[in-house]
Amino acid sequence: MRILAIIFSLMAAPVLAEEPMSAAEFDAFVTGRIVSFGTEGNPGFGVEQYLDDQRVIWSPGDGTCTNGVWYESKGDICFRYDGDPEPKCWAIYREGDGMRAIYTTRPDTTVIFETEAFSVPLICDGLSS
Structure with a gap:
């Protein structure tokens, strides 16, 4: 009887x-890092450099870069990039030694995951990092 009570209490535990x-x-995890991201079908989705004061530099990996900032909004981490008025918001989770992010601006569209971290600055055409 006692074993059944334990089993039922474990089953009822949230x-x-x-x-x-x-x-x-997020700030503690990313500041000072350069992270490469991939998706299920695109392992070279892009690279982001996380600077002090919630500043970022994003590159889709083609040598072009865009400055931006990140901020928290309603529990998500959102990014606003120069020249793009629409924020890009993500629910970001720790996954192993890296992170996984689910795009919440348009739900059910994109999931990215950290593929690699770098120790050298991004090289950007026409933008100094």
């Missing part, structure tokens, strides 16, 4: 939901 990173966690 399953811990995976929580996205907070702004503070």
